[in-house]
Amino acid sequence: MEHTASYYAATTNAHQPWPTLQESIQCDVCIIGAGFTGLSSALFLTEAGYDVVVLEAARVGFGASGRNGGQVVNSYSRDVDVIEQRYGKEIARLLGSMMFEGAEIIRDRIDRYAISCDYRPGGIFAALNGRQLQHLSEQQRRWQQYGNTDLTLLDERGIREQIATERYVGGLLDRRGGHLHPLNLALGEAEAIRRHGGRIYEHSPAVAVNYGTPHRVRTPAGEVSATFVLFAGNAYLPGTLEPRLSHKSMPCGSQIVTTEPLSRDLALTLLPNNYCVEDCNYLLDYFRLTADNRLLYGGGVVYGARDPADIAALIRPKLLRTFPQLRNVALSFSWSGNFLLTLSRMPQFGRLENNVYYMQGDSGHGVTSTHLSGKLIAEALRGDAERFDAFAGLPHLPFPGGRRFQVPLTALGAAWYALRDRLGV
Known part of the structure; x- marks a missing residue:
């Protein structure tokens, strides 16, 4: 499988391909999946001296890591106030202390390895009503308590100076956020792994894992013997490979379009400071400018990871609702990609075997x-698992209705929240 026909795939940096595994090899750590989870893990581990093998069924960054909106958004899909309500103050303290670290790691990777991925600082959370703006004011206070002082609350005049639309009543500017070309970031991290001696194999899907000492991961034409195994396939991990990982999560599709290149003047009238934007709705819209002055716009969720028949027909009305001045601008790319949703909206970490x-x-x-x-x-493999276990200790809740009904019931719940968004309650 090759990369989907996205704007990102059409603008990748030149790079050497990785081979297909066709032999039996050994390593310290075998990682299944060459998206951001697998690549970030492999890079930290190779930097620490581990012998690492990464198996990728398709291409590096094939899944959500190479298809997403390219927004560097701090915190988690549930903010620290919800974490404290659900799991208590100590877990909130631990997870809160880490919620700006991922973005710092990305910036460090870009600088340390000179990764060319069009990084631009600054992101805006945009409020469509007074209730959402009040929530952003509370978010600013919480984030400041955890050390992010690079935040500015925008009133209606302030946000119109940042975004050429009348849709929003205010927003929150996070200068520690930003946006980038995610596929080029993934490819740059893969090159850094190669530089440290890590081995990546493309078109080498894991088809079976036999647990033991060592663990053995089979591919169609080879096998990896490893002391440690890490499953990092997310929405693209086959459910049959490790069924224990599939029944408490659900793949979901998200859709993105880009316009044709805009004139520099037009692009900068839309987003004068080149910040990325996401709104505060449950089913949110998000957008930004690309390095060649296209507007990249995404929104909505397709539960169960089905690809819509006409992505442009779904997204163009959303784009024009925000920027009606682009009604005569053509769309050049449209694509879909899957991410993995949990019922709690929190990441799932854990151990399956020794x-x-x-x-x-x-x-x-x-x-x-x-x-x-x-x-x-x-950190966990080196013997310090406190921070890993802060996530691993969170309950992994099953979707109501089991595998058969998780999609319709989740869609029903999402429709309820979408109605609340429209009503502003």
Whole structure:
């Protein structure tokens, strides 16, 4: 399988391909999946001196890591106030202390390895009504308590100076957020892994895992013997490979379009400071400018990871609701990608067997939280598992209705929250 026909795939940096595994090899750590979770983990581990093999069924960054909106958004899909209500003050303190770390790791990777991925600082959470703006004011206070002082609350005049639309009544600017070309970030991290002696194999899906001493991971034409195994496939991990990872999570599809290149003047009238934006709705819209002055716009969720027949027909009305001045602008790319949703909207970390780990289910906040998770698994393998276990101790709740009814029941719940968004309650 090759990359989907996205804007990102059409603008990748030149790179050397990785081979297909066709022999039996040994290593310290075998990682299944070459998305951000697997790549971040492999890079931290190779930097620490581990012999690492990464198996990828398709291409590096094939899944959500190479298809997402490219927004570097801090925190998790549930903010620290919800974490405290559900899990208590101590867990909130531990997870809160890490919620800006993923973005810092990304910036460090870009600088340390000179990764060309069009990084631009600054992101805005946009409020469509007074209730959402009040929530952002409370979010600013909470984030400041955890050390992020690079925040500015925007009133209606302030947000119109940042976004050329009348949709929003205010927003929160986070200068520690930002946006980038995610596939080029993934490819740059893979090159850094290669530089440290790590081995990546493309078109080498794991088809079976036999647990033992050592663990053995089979591919169609080869086998990896490893002391440690890490499942990092997220929404693209086959349910038959390790069924224990699939019944408490659900793949979901998200859709993105990009316009044709805009003139620089037009692009900068839309987003004068080149910040990325996501709104505060339950089923949110998000958008930003690309390096070549296209507007990239995404929104909505398809539960169960089905690809819509006409992505442009779904997203273009959302884009024009925000920017009606683009009604005569053509769309150049449209694509879909899957992310893994959990019922709690919190990442799922844990252990399956002795020296067998998994990390999955970032629920739409994967760009930053996957980079944090790579650091945490490296800490755990070195013997300091406190921060990994702060996530691993969270309950992994099954979706109501089991596998058969999880999609319709989740969609029903989402429709309820979407109605609340429209009513502003």
